[in-house]
Amino acid sequence: MLRLTIVITFVLALGLLAAYGSQEPEVLRLATTTSTADSGLLDAILPAFEEEYNARVDVVAVGTGQAIELGEAGDADVILVHARAREDAFVEEGHGGPRSDVMVNDFILVGPTADPAGVQGMGTATEALATVAAAEALFASRGDDSGTHTRELGLWEAAGVSPDPTSGWYNSLGQGMGETLTYANEAGAYTLTDRGTFLSMRETLPDLAVMVGGESIAAIADSSLLNRYGVIPVNPEKSEAINAELAQAFVEWITSPETQQAIGEFGVEQFGQPLFYPDAGQ
Amino acid sequence: MNTLWDALQEALRLILDLDSGLVEIIALTLRVTGAALLLAVLIGLPIGAFLGLRSKIPFAGCLLPLIYTGMGLPPVVVGLFVYLLLSNQGPLGGLDWLFTPRAMVVAQTIIALPLVIGLTMTTLRGLDPGIQLQVRSLGATPTQTAWTIMTEARLGVLAAIIAAFGGIISEVGAVMLVGGNIEGQTRVLTTAIVLETRRGNFALALALGLILLAIAFVTNWLFHKLSDE
Numbered sequence: 001m002l003r004l005t006i007v008i009t010f011v012l013a014l015g016l017l018a019a020y021g022s023q024e025p026e027v028l029r030l031a032t033t034t035s036t037a038d039s040g041l042l043d044a045i046l047p048a049f050e051e052e053y054n055a056r057v058d059v060v061a062v063g064t065g066q067a068i069e070l071g072e073a074g075d076a077d078v079i080l081v082h083a084r085a086r087e088d089a090f091v092e093e094g095h096g097g098p099r100s101d102v103m104v105n106d107f108i109l110v111g112p113t114a115d116p117a118g119v120q121g122m123g124t125a126t127e128a129l130a131t132v133a134a135a136e137a138l139f140a141s142r143g144d145d146s147g148t149h150t151r152e153l154g155l156w157e158a159a160g161v162s163p164d165p166t167s168g169w170y171n172s173l174g175q176g177m178g179e180t181l182t183y184a185n186e187a188g189a190y191t192l193t194d195r196g197t198f199l200s201m202r203e204t205l206p207d208l209a210v211m212v213g214g215e216s217i218a219a220i221a222d223s224s225l226l227n228r229y230g231v232i233p234v235n236p237e238k239s240e241a242i243n244a245e246l247a248q249a250f251v252e253w254i255t256s257p258e259t260q261q262a263i264g265e266f267g268v269e270q271f272g273q274p275l276f277y278p279d280a281g282q
Numbered sequence: 283m284n285t286l287w288d289a290l291q292e293a294l295r296l297i298l299d300l301d302s303g304l305v306e307i308i309a310l311t312l313r314v315t316g317a318a319l320l321l322a323v324l325i326g327l328p329i330g331a332f333l334g335l336r337s338k339i340p341f342a343g344c345l346l347p348l349i350y351t352g353m354g355l356p357p358v359v360v361g362l363f364v365y366l367l368l369s370n371q372g373p374l375g376g377l378d379w380l381f382t383p384r385a386m387v388v389a390q391t392i393i394a395l396p397l398v399i400g401l402t403m404t405t406l407r408g409l410d411p412g413i414q415l416q417v418r419s420l421g422a423t424p425t426q427t428a429w430t431i432m433t434e435a436r437l438g439v440l441a442a443i444i445a446a447f448g449g450i451i452s453e454v455g456a457v458m459l460v461g462g463n464i465e466g467q468t469r470v471l472t473t474a475i476v477l478e479t480r481r482g483n484f485a486l487a488l489a490l491g492l493i494l495l496a497i498a499f500v501t502n503w504l505f506h507k508l509s510d511e
Contacts, residue, residue, distance in 0.1 A: 143465060145481050165465040172465040174477035175458075183462050186370055187381055207370070 025056040028246045031076035037061035039196050039275050045262050049253050055246055064147055071095055074238030077247040082229045096234040100255050103263050103276040107151055107225045108213030110198060111190035120211050124222040126159040128212045133161040136169040138189035140180050143172030152192045181205055196275040216273045255280035289488030296489050311470040314383050315451045318390030322446055326398030331428050334406025352396025358455030364389040365459050385460040394446035401445060405438025440509045
């Protein structure tokens with residue numbers, strides 16, 4: 001009896017959909033990091049997807065860790081994040097997959113134009129950080145457990161330095177990227193930043209210059225400064241609410257040549273260079 | 283409920299452990315707020331007394347609203363003002379005070395000053411004008427007169443100091459802006475609470491909040507004891 005009711009309800013619902021709902025867009029729940037949303041990239045590229053597939057994309061922009069957790073809980077159809085080790089674990093544990101490369105952006109080391117530690121133009125961030133530490137030149141750390149802070153700590157470890165916040169030269173601010181850059185500009189400190197935030201604030205940071213990372217991502221010689229974004233459809237067995245078909249369509253769409261080109265063109269007009277570089281199928 | 287219970291335990295553990303980082307944060311909080319309060323009282327009490335004891339306040343129509351507005355100054359606006367003053371591009375950039383405890387003292391003094399002036403003034407104006415005449419007729423100099431009346435009005439003056447203290451020790455907007463929340467240098471209790479909340483360490487944040495409340499309570503209890511004697 002229960003089964004019959006379900007079948008009838010289902011048929012009725014289908015009929016309703018056919019009669020009235022043909023125009024109603026399907027919903028795709030995309031869990032992603034704040035950087036893709038805050039930079040304006042998603043606003044620029046998603047309308048094309050929504051139009052092509054008659055879908056609405058609900059973007060949940062959170063930290064990388066939380067975005068992955070949303071996928072694990074089945075509360076998202078697809079995730080777009082940048083934490084390779086955790087992404088691989090996500091796929092291995094059967095939460096979704098396969099993973100595809102989408103795009104890449106980068107971190108840069110910036111510092112006072114006077115460059116008291118003499119690190120400008122060094123090839124790798126670890127070499128530059130070791131020199132900054134040896135010179136005990138002022139360094140500003142996010143100190144807020146963010147993705148950028150985690151990357152900075154990894155670079156210090158690679159440089160063989162364990163910076164001490166009580167030493168006087170290593171300042172842990174516990175604030176956002178904007179505040180940290182403003183502090184570095186005022187105090188004459190070195191800091192690690194994502195290139196996008198630095199470019200968008202450049203006008204207000206007259207005393208800061210790029211130390212390692214060059215003028216654009218093309219000049220990056222140190223792969224430890226690269227930040228790769230991947231897209232993973234969530235395993236549809238997790239929840240009935242998951243729209244696997246649309247998730248797969250999204251993966252194919254965002255790695256398609258047209259969308260990849262749109263990603264590469266985003267930001268060129270405003271900043272003179274892209275904020276993200278297409279990375280699919282390479 | 284669990285978070286609250288965890289926080290209480292964490293707070294107790296922190297206080298018992300007296301971790302050196304925490305001691306530093308508490309010491310800086312007391313140093314900055316103490317210095318700002320002292321400056322605000324040293325500058326504000328005489329001004330408040332001067333205005334409160336005059337029978338006619340010069341430019342009262344303009345000055346009084348100005349002081350009352352100052353009593354409600356948004357700390358973050360004061361912080362922004364001090365920031366621009368002390369920044370490299372600002373008129374006092376040469377002092378190199380930005381992102382040091384000195385900048386925090388300057389900002390908190392500016393926040394506390396109108397409170398001390400305004401409340402002292404209104405307390406004195408509320409006193410019976412007869413007292414002033416009486417003291418003067420006994421041959422007191424103006425300074426002696428002011429002192430006598432101040433002791434007469436000590437409860438009101440104390441309320442002014444307590445209000446100023448409460449306003450600045452709990453303030454976060456200005457010290458975050460001009461101090462920078464630098465670990466071991468300019469991190470105070472309020473900015474540490476903001477940071478730990480952002481990190482999702484709610485228990486630790488709440489523990490720091492309880493410590494802040496405890497400090498405020500002890501200080502106010504001391505003030506109260508003082509006024510009783």
